[in-house]
Each structure stands twice: as C-alpha cells, then as structure tokens.
Amino acid sequence: MNKTKITALLLSVVMLAGIISGCSKSFNVTADKFVKACEKLGLEEYVDTQMQYPDLSDAENGFYIMTDDEDEIGDLTGDSFTDLLNLMDLNDDIGADDISSIAAAVKCTSLDDITGKDSLADMKFNGALALQITLKNENLAKDIIDGADDVLGIGGIMTKHLSGKEYYCSGKEGYIRLHVDIAELIKVFLNDDTAVKQFKNNFGWDPEEFFDGVKGDIAVSIDVRGANVFVLLGCALNTKPVVYEDFLKAFFLTNDPMKIPDNNKLYQDLADLLPSLLKLFIKDTGESGSCGTIPKGNGQKVGISLPTKDLKRWDQDGENMRKGLKAKGYSVDLQYAENDVSKQISQIDNMINSGCKVLIIAAIDSPSLINVLEKAHQKNIPVIAYDNLIMESEYVDYYVTFDSYMTGVLQAEYIINKLDLKNSKGPFTIEFTAGEPGDFNAVYYYTGARDALYSYIHNGRLKVVSGMDDFTLAATDGWMTDKAQARAEDIITRFYSNGTQIDAWLCANDSTALGVANALEAKYTGKYPIITGQDCEIANVKNIINGKQSMSVFRDTRTLASRAVLMADQIISGQDVETNDTVTFDNGKKVVPAYLCVPVVVTADNYKEILIDSGYYTADQLA
Numbered sequence: 001m002n003k004t005k006i007t008a009l010l011l012s013v014v015m016l017a018g019i020i021s022g023c024s025k026s027f028n029v030t031a032d033k034f035v036k037a038c039e040k041l042g043l044e045e046y047v048d049t050q051m052q053y054p055d056l057s058d059a060e061n062g063f064y065i066m067t068d069d070e071d072e073i074g075d076l077t078g079d080s081f082t083d084l085l086n087l088m089d090l091n092d093d094i095g096a097d098d099i100s101s102i103a104a105a106v107k108c109t110s111l112d113d114i115t116g117k118d119s120l121a122d123m124k125f126n127g128a129l130a131l132q133i134t135l136k137n138e139n140l141a142k143d144i145i146d147g148a149d150d151v152l153g154i155g156g157i158m159t160k161h162l163s164g165k166e167y168y169c170s171g172k173e174g175y176i177r178l179h180v181d182i183a184e185l186i187k188v189f190l191n192d193d194t195a196v197k198q199f200k201n202n203f204g205w206d207p208e209e210f211f212d213g214v215k216g217d218i219a220v221s222i223d224v225r226g227a228n229v230f231v232l233l234g235c236a237l238n239t240k241p242v243v244y245e246d247f248l249k250a251f252f253l254t255n256d257p258m259k260i261p262d263n264n265k266l267y268q269d270l271a272d273l274l275p276s277l278l279k280l281f282i283k284d285t286g287e288s289g290s291c292g293t294i295p296k297g298n299g300q301k302v303g304i305s306l307p308t309k310d311l312k313r314w315d316q317d318g319e320n321m322r323k324g325l326k327a328k329g330y331s332v333d334l335q336y337a338e339n340d341v342s343k344q345i346s347q348i349d350n351m352i353n354s355g356c357k358v359l360i361i362a363a364i365d366s367p368s369l370i371n372v373l374e375k376a377h378q379k380n381i382p383v384i385a386y387d388n389l390i391m392e393s394e395y396v397d398y399y400v401t402f403d404s405y406m407t408g409v410l411q412a413e414y415i416i417n418k419l420d421l422k423n424s425k426g427p428f429t430i431e432f433t434a435g436e437p438g439d440f441n442a443v444y445y446y447t448g449a450r451d452a453l454y455s456y457i458h459n460g461r462l463k464v465v466s467g468m469d470d471f472t473l474a475a476t477d478g479w480m481t482d483k484a485q486a487r488a489e490d491i492i493t494r495f496y497s498n499g500t501q502i503d504a505w506l507c508a509n510d511s512t513a514l515g516v517a518n519a520l521e522a523k524y525t526g527k528y529p530i531i532t533g534q535d536c537e538i539a540n541v542k543n544i545i546n547g548k549q550s551m552s553v554f555r556d557t558r559t560l561a562s563r564a565v566l567m568a569d570q571i572i573s574g575q576d577v578e579t580n581d582t583v584t585f586d587n588g589k590k591v592v593p594a595y596l597c598v599p600v601v602v603t604a605d606n607y608k609e610i611l612i613d614s615g616y617y618t619a620d621q622l623a
Contacts, residue, residue: 031066034103034132037250038064043105062107073099098136100227105130107243121213125237128247135227182237183215217241221248301331302568303351305344305361306386309336311511313535313557314362317386320561321360328569339478341365348372352379358568359383365438366390366587382571385592386564389440392588398577399585399594400564402555404441407599408448408508411532414551414601415504416452418530426461428503431491433484433516434474435508440587442479445508445534446471453506462504465495476512484515485522492523504530510540510552517548536602536611541622544604554602554610563595 038045046063067073108127189195190208199207219234219241232251234244302325306314314336322332333351337344341364349372351359359381363369366385370393376383377395385399415421419428430453435442450469456462457469468474468491476484484507496502502524507513513533520528533540533552543549570577579593586592602610611617 031101031103034066034105034130035064037130038105040250041105041107041246043107062105064103064105066101066103068101070097073102099133100136101132101134103130103132105247107247109243113239119209119213120211121238123237124239125216125235126239126241126243127235128244129231129233130247130251131229131231131233133229135229137227178218178220180218181215182217186211186214214238219244300357300572301333301355302572303348303354303356303359304332304334304386305348305351305359306334306336307344307362307364308339310339311535312537313555317362317557317561320558321564324562324565325568328565330568330572337364339364341368345369345372349375352376352381356381358571360386360564360568361390362386363388363390366440367392367438369393384564384567384571387441387560389585389587389592391440394589396587396590396592397571398567398579399592400560400567401441401594401596402560402599403596404444405448407534407553407555408445408450409452410553410599410601411445411506411508411534411551412449412452414532415506415530416456418550419503421456421461424461426456427463428461429465429501430457430462430504430506431464431466431488431502432469432474433476433488433505433507433512434471435476435512436479437472437475437477439479442475442508443471446474449506449508465500466491476508476515479509479511481511481515481518484512485518486515488516488519489523492519496524496526499526501526502529504532506532509534510537511535513549513552514539514543517543521548534599536607536616538617538621541602541607541611541617544602544607545622547604551601551603553599555597555599556614556616558616559597563597567595 041062043062043064046065106127106129108125113124189199190211196207199205214237216235216237216239219232221232223230232247234241234247236242236244304318304321306318309315309318318334318336322334325332333354333356335347335351337347344364345368348359348361348369352372352375359376361369361383363385366388369390373383373390373393373395382397383390383395385396385401387401389399389401390396415430419426421428432446432449434446450471453462457464476487488505492502502520505516505520507516510533513531514537516531528548530550531548533549534555536552536554540549540552544552567577569575577593579595581594581596583591585594600610607622608619612619612622
C-alpha cells in the first residue's frame with residue numbers, strides 16, 4: 001500500500017471524527033492562551049501561511065499558525081474549508097470573509113511508523129489537531145449547529161439526544177465530547193451487510209482484510225461560545241494516545257473524550273456514515289496498491305449555476321440540490337448570479353476550471369452561454385439545463401424541467417372553469433402578462449395557455465380589450481414585478497378607466513402576478529379579476545389566501561431538484577440517464593433529451609394540504 005493512500009486514509013479517519021463533531025460550541029481560548037499552549041507543547045510558529053497543506057514532516061515536528069490577516073485567512077481556509085462547509089450545508093452562511101481570526105496547532109508521531117507498511121494493522125499513528133476560529137458574527141454559531149445537525153442526521157444521530165457529558169447543543173452555545181473505539185466501530189461495521197457491500201462496491205476493497213487487526217481511538221472535543229469555535233481532534237491508531245493527551249493538558253481541557261464510556265448506538269450510527277464519508281475524503285491517486293484503487297466518480301464536484309437567490313424558488317432549488325448531492329457523496333459548488341449574465345458566465349467558467357464533473361445550469365440568457373458551454377464540452381463536462389432550456393448550443397446534454405406547456409394549460413383551464421366558458425356565452429374580458437422574452441420556458445407557458453384559450457377568443461366568448469395577446473407584446477423583461485406592474489397600470493389606464501370590467505388576467509408566474517395585483521390595487525376600481533400565477537411564492541400564496549390572486553401552479557422544486565440530482569449521479573456513475581421526452585425540446589442546434597415533472601394547481605381551497613402539510617412552508621410563513 002503506497003504512502004499516498006496511507007496518508008489519505010488516516011486523514012479521512014480524522015476528518016470523519018471532525019465532521020461528526022462539527023456541530024458544537026466554543027471553548028473560549030484567547031489568542032494569548034492559544035500561543036502559550038503551543039509553546040507548552042514545544043511547537044514552533046509556522047510562518048508560511050500561504051501554504052494550504054503543510055508538508056507532513058512539519059506535522060510530525062509540530063507547528064502552529066495564528067493569523068487575523070484577511071488574505072492569509074482566505075489562503076488557509078481555501079478549498080478544503082469550502083468542501084467541509086459544503087458538506088455541512090454552510091457554504092452560503094460561512095466563508096473566509098466571515099472569519100476574523102484563525103489559529104491551528106498540529107503534531108503527530110511518528111510518520112515512519114505508517115510508511116512502508118503492508119496493512120493498516122502494521123501502522124502506528126498518534127496525532128492531534130487544535131483549531132480555533134473566531135467568527136465576525138456570533139449568530140453564525142447557530143448556523144454551525146444547524147449544519148452539523150444535517151450531517152449527523154445522515155447517520156441517524158439525533159442532536160441533543162446523547163447524554164450531557166457527551167453532547168450538548170442549544171442556541172449559540174454547546175459542546176461535544178466524542179470518543180470512538182476504532183476496533184468496536186469496525187466490528188459494528190463488519191456486522192452490517194449493507195455497509196460492507198457498499199464499501200466493497202465503492203472502493204473495491206475487502207473490508208475484513210483491510211481492517212483486520214486494527215485498533216485505536218478517535219477523540220473529539222468541540223466547544224462553541226458566541227463567535228468562538230474551538231476544536232480538538234485526536235487519533236491513536238494501534239498505539240497509545242500520547243500526543244493527544246499532551247494537547248488536552250496544554251489547552252486546559254478537563255473533559256477527556258478518551259475517558260468517555262463507549263456508546264454502542266453511536267458506533268452503529270458511525271458505521272452507517274463510514275462508507276459515504278470515506279469516499280468524500282479518500283481521493284483516487286491513479287496508482288495501484290494492495291487494497292486496489294477507488295472507482296472514479298467518488299466525491300466528484302458538481303457545479304450548480306442559478307439566476308438569483310432573491311426568488312424563494314431558486315433559493316430552495318439550490319439548497320435541495322446541494323443537500324441531495326451531498327447525501328450521495330458529491331462535493332457541490334453552488335453559485336447564484338444575481339440575474340447578471342456576465343457574472344453567470346464567469347461563475348460557470350470558474351466551475352469548469354475548478355474540476356466540476358457535471359454542470360447544472362439554469363440560464364439567465366442562454367445564447368450568452370454558447371462559448372462557455374463549448375469550453376465545458378472541450379473538457380468533457382456534461383451539462384444539464386435546469387428548468388430553463390439552454391438555446392443555440394449543441395453542448396447541452398440533458399434538460400430537466402416541469403411540463404412547461406402543461407403549466408400554461410393549467411392556468412388557462414382554471415380560467416375556463418371559473419368563467420364557465422364551455423357553457424356561458426360571455427363575452428368576458430382577459431389580459432395577458434407573459435414572462436421573459438429570452439426564456440424558452442416563457443414561450444412554452446404562453447403557448448400552452450394561448451392554445452387552450454384560442455377557441456374562446458376566436459368565438460368571441462373571451463375578448464382581449466387591449467389587443468395585446470401576442471407573446472412579444474405581453475412579455476416581461478426579467479420576469480420583473482415592477483415592469484409587470486408598470487405595463488398593467490398602462491393597460492388599466494388606457495383601456496379600463498371607463499368602467500370596463502376585467503374578468504381574468506393570465507399571468508405567467510408569481511412575480512408578474514404580484515405586479516399585476518399591485519397595479520390593480522393602485523389603478524383599478526372594478527371587481528377583482530381572476531389572476532393566475534406560478535411558483536407559489538410566499539407573497540403570492542398570501543394573496544391567494546386573501547383573495548387577491550386566484551391560483552398558482554406549483555412546480556415543487558423538491559421534485560425537480562431530486563430529478564436533477566439523480567440525473568447528475570447517473571451521469572457520473574456511468575448509468576443510463578433516465579428521460580421521458582426525446583422529441584420536444586429543440587434548442588436550435590439539437591433536440592435535448594429531457595425529463596418532465598408534473599405541476600399541480602394551488603388555490604385557497606388546497607394550499608394547506610399541498611404547501612403546509614407537505615412541509616414546503618410552515619403555517620407561520622403564510623400567516
């Protein structure tokens with residue numbers, strides 16, 4: 001077994017302990033105390049803080065780092081810090097810019113005892129790491145807890161349910177003391193047929209042979225108080241925890257995780273976590289060894305580019321995809337472009353350069369992405385168009401969306417039924433507000449609605465008083481609420497100020513529906529019309545409850561995100577990618593294979609069942 005793989009495995013074991021504990025609260029060590037503890041341990045200050053990964057010989061000799069310089073903090077945290085935050089669902093909450101100071105102390109003995117060995121049982125490793133991070137905002141401590149809750153939940157470990165001496169977490173304060181007997185953990189793991197099978201499939205290793213004779217301890221102590229987070233990790237593999245005990249004494253910790261009684265339930269939970277966490281941190285070196293090589297695709301990075309975080313649906317889409325990909329063991333680079341086309345191009349370019357293996361893109365302006373998508377193709381990076389079909393590019397591999405044509409049909413059918421157009425002679429009046437003219441989906445929404453209503457407009461039962469029933473005349477740049485409102489106010493002033501009744505206003509989505517509702521409130525004095533929408537934004541659902549909007553088509557982002565996650569996983573793992581439409585979506589260069597999810601209608605009569613009971617919103621959010 002080569003040195004690179006040995007080192008990677010040991011680091012993964014320590015990271016396993018570190019992630020499981022990443023949810024705690026802060027032991028308030030000041031900078032002065034930290035330096036004194038390091039001096040007591042005989043560690044020397046490590047000056048070259050530009051180096052993200054110090055040479056392991058330095059770790060053996062022992063060193064410490066302390067800085068409050070913003071550039072140095074960014075260099076020190078780097079990609080490894082981002083990956084850890086990604087795993088804990090914190091990368092949108094905490095970054096290098098949120099840290100005011102960082103300090104770390106490392107020591108291990110002896111590296112000679114882990115090199116040139118044929119198996120883990122022949123190795124000896126004894127090391128410790130102390131880490132202190134001071135955040136600029138103490139409220140971020142809660143984000144650390146919440147993020148770790150998610151990670152712990154992967155293995156079924158429920159927060160605040162362990163005994164007080166082992167785990168406490170509340171508000172902005174708390175602590176974790178965990179001690180894991182490696183031999184006991186391995187024993188539980190080997191008794192789990194599913195875990196063993198997963199391990200064999202993921203790594204190609206025989207776990208019984210790989211872990212035979214291995215013993216030792218992993219210990220974790222994490223404290224968070226206010227803005228301070230202090231972490232102490234120890235690992236003793238086939239040896240006594242001498243280095244770790246020295247760190248305990250130096251940093252004045254009275255609770256020794258090594259002394260905590262064994263927790264059998266915890267071992268089982270950790271055994272459940274082991275395969276997925278190991279594959280996040282053990283990297284394939286491309287070299288062969290006695291334990292085989294790790295299949296490509298494990299722990300690969302997926303890039304997600306979304307238009308904006310300002311709309312709830314995009315925010316939730318991103319979070320749902322990130323959580324789903326992490327649960328499958330992928331690293332995630334999630335970026336929001338603030339509706340800035342040039343920014344989206346730059347973010348996608350960075351994802352390509354950073355080694356993403358699949359890109360999931362909801363385009364702001366798809367023709368602008370032609371060049372950057374060609375670059376992705378040149379680097380063999382497949383592209384999934386997410387909800388917005390990317391036009392005029394042959395380098396779009398798959399498309400995942402809801403049935404956009406059906407969305408428009410559902411809006412139209414609601415109006416047809418409410419006005420009883422099949423039986424009533426009318427005439428009734430209707431106006432249209434469509435979506436972004438450059439958005440492929442906007443055309444499909446409008447086409448579905450217009451096709452369903454065409455016969456009623458043609459036979460005179462529906463009348464478009466303004467005459468603006470062509471998509472180009474009804475479109476709304478950027479789906480912007482203020483632009484939809486300005487256009488609606490103009491229509492009301494020009495065509496309805498004489499008392500003419502507006503019976504229905506078909507709006508493509510909720511942001512445009514909100515603009516129309518605002519315009520009606522400001523300029524219209526007649527009976528409120530039927531107003532359609534899409535996305536079930538909170539403000540619009542409140543309008544539905546209060547009678548200011550009639551319906552919204554719910555395209556459950558959880559369903560869409562799950563399908564995108566599955567599609568990315570199928571691509572990376574070499575499986576057949578499931579689609580259900582291979583003929584409809586011609587982007588001008590090719591017909592893009594697609595998977596269409598099914599939308600549903602939400603009204604005042606069923607919003608509780610669809611939105612609250614399903615957990616999409618809470619009752620308080622809609623109050």
